[in-house]
Amino acid sequence: MIDVAKMSQETKACINACLDCHELCKKMVSHCLHQGGAHAEPGHVEIMLDCSEICQISAHFMLRGSPLLRRTCEVCAEVCDRCASECDRFDDERTNMCAEVCRACAEACRDASPVARAA
Template identity: 50%
Template sequence: MAQVETHRASVQPFLPTGNDQLTEEMRGCISNCISCSAVCLQTVTYCLQRGGKHAAPDHIRLLEDCVQICKTSADFMLRASPLHPRTCAVCAEVCERCAVECEKMGDDTTMKACAEACRRCAESCRKMSATA
């Protein structure tokens, strides 16, 4: 089976620097959200190809939820929405749940990589949600 690409540089967004409203911490969180979204989306394909418990509807739905909330949180931060702490709080919760479920898949490097991306995103989103 194909392995999930975990090189963060491949999904690094262009985040302008200078006199904008994005703090360094926010830039890191945006990057983690975009990376996590990409990893989870690739993991959906992997899981569907793998079948069995990997392709269970609840597991696939959680991965897809993670993809969408990560994209949404990144969008809210990129637009400097005053509601971004709220989306980040939900993102942290979904990412944490996704990490736990991915870790339940045993000694699978693709699932471990997904769990790591989710935990990294959850951590940075928790920090962003606390800035409200």
């Protein structure tokens, strides 16, 4: 387990971004299923579930100081980018917010990735 007090600012920011993205994508699944239509398409729901899960895993890997952290951050950034692109297909406030949170998480993961390489 990593000493959180000694964690870099990039890593702390990435953990917070991942947890925020995890929570929002998880909530968005329910929203999209209730919206129906294109919002409820399997591919759209699946990428949000993937995004939610990889964000949670990445945050946990950072908190534990996993030796696989760098690779997890890279995959997390890729999945978040894909989720943001998918959410950009829709023109409503909630999916726009989801896309923004996903992009912020992807950027935080890319910022933390060099830190993870040094770990």
